[in-house]
Amino acid sequence: MTTEELIAQILKKKSFLCVGLDTDIDKIPPHLLNEEDPIFSFNKAIIDATQHLCVGYKPNIAFYEAYGLKGWRALERTIRYLNDNYPEQFTIADAKRGDIGNTSTRYAKAFFENLAFDSVTIAPYMGRDSVEPFLAFKNKHTILLALTSNTGAFDFQTKMMDGREFYKEVLEVSKTYENAENLMYVVGATKAEYLAEIRQIVPDHFLLVPGVGAQGGDLHEVCKYGMNKNIGLLVNSSRGIIYASTGRDFAEKAAEKAAEIQVKMREELGKL
Numbered sequence: 160m161t162t163e164e165l166i167a168q169i170l171k172k173k174s175f176l177c178v179g180l181d182t183d184i185d186k187i188p189p190h191l192l193n194e195e196d197p198i199f200s201f202n203k204a205i206i207d208a209t210q211h212l213c214v215g216y217k218p219n220i221a222f223y224e225a226y227g228l229k230g231w232r233a234l235e236r237t238i239r240y241l242n243d244n245y246p247e248q249f250t251i252a253d254a255k256r257g258d259i260g261n262t263s264t265r266y267a268k269a270f271f272e273n274l275a276f277d278s279v280t281i282a283p284y285m286g287r288d289s290v291e292p293f294l295a296f297k298n299k300h301t302i303l304l305a306l307t308s309n310t311g312a313f314d315f316q317t318k319m320m321d322g323r324e325f326y327k328e329v330l331e332v333s334k335t336y337e338n339a340e341n342l343m344y345v346v347g348a349t350k351a352e353y354l355a356e357i358r359q360i361v362p363d364h365f366l367l368v369p370g371v372g373a374q375g376g377d378l379h380e381v382c383k384y385g386m387n388k389n390i391g392l393l394v395n396s397s398r399g400i401i402y403a404s405t406g407r408d409f410a411e412k413a414a415e416k417a418a419e420i421q422v423k424m425r426e427e428l429g430k431l
């Protein structure tokens with residue numbers, strides 16, 4: 160999916176919501192445990208119920224790897240179902256990879272070619288040669304961790320380096336990477352006050368913003384400081400949507416929560 164196609168979907172649906180598929184067998188409705196593939200059954204129901212309210216889905220790869228081969232098969236079925244039935248959805252492999260060049264190339268092939276994701280999250284700590292193999296894939300997007308929403312973000316990301324915070328150095332240097340136009344950045348919603356300064360460095364790139372909902376991030380603040388002329392935001396919500404209910408009405412309740420967010424997004428888009 161190109162950036163232009165993503166923007167078109169946002170404008171069409173009046174939504175820049177991304178639904179996180181952090182599917183945990185211990186949290187899904189008990190009646191699904193009788194299914195042959197409980198994780199996929201849960202994901203499919205959530206997708207069918209929410210696809211008209213969002214523009215993307217973000218499976219957190221750890222939640223699938225944790226279950227071994229069964230989990231990986233569920234991930235494969237999920238992404239195939241999305242690509243076959245809702246190809247307009249932007250898909251994010253939340254894998255947080257990043258390694259030496261030849262290893263990164265293999266990771267990129269795994270997610271971009273074998274699984275056919277549109278994008279993958281990358282930890283940039285190892286630098287240019289760990290990121291550029293992902294950027295080499297046409298019409299695929301590499302989403303760098305810039306400023307995350309966890310408490311430990313302050314251990315390194317905001318430390319001063321040559322007179323400015325380390326995460327700002329990451330942003331600045333990443334703009335020099337080959338095919339940097341295919342970069343997006345993760346910025347946690349709980350760090351909304353930092354978005355204005357981030358936009359000074361990367362004014363035109365999309366930001367993936369997790370943390371709205373269960374983690375307490377404020378959508379209005381995110382939009383106030385992070386939205387640009389082309390929207391430039393994908394706001395992710397995971398637990399607040401997919402675990403809205405543990406009963407047989409789980410998909411219906413997920414849609415209700417997604418709709419609540421989409422209404423607020425429509426209002427924010429109306430301000431452009």
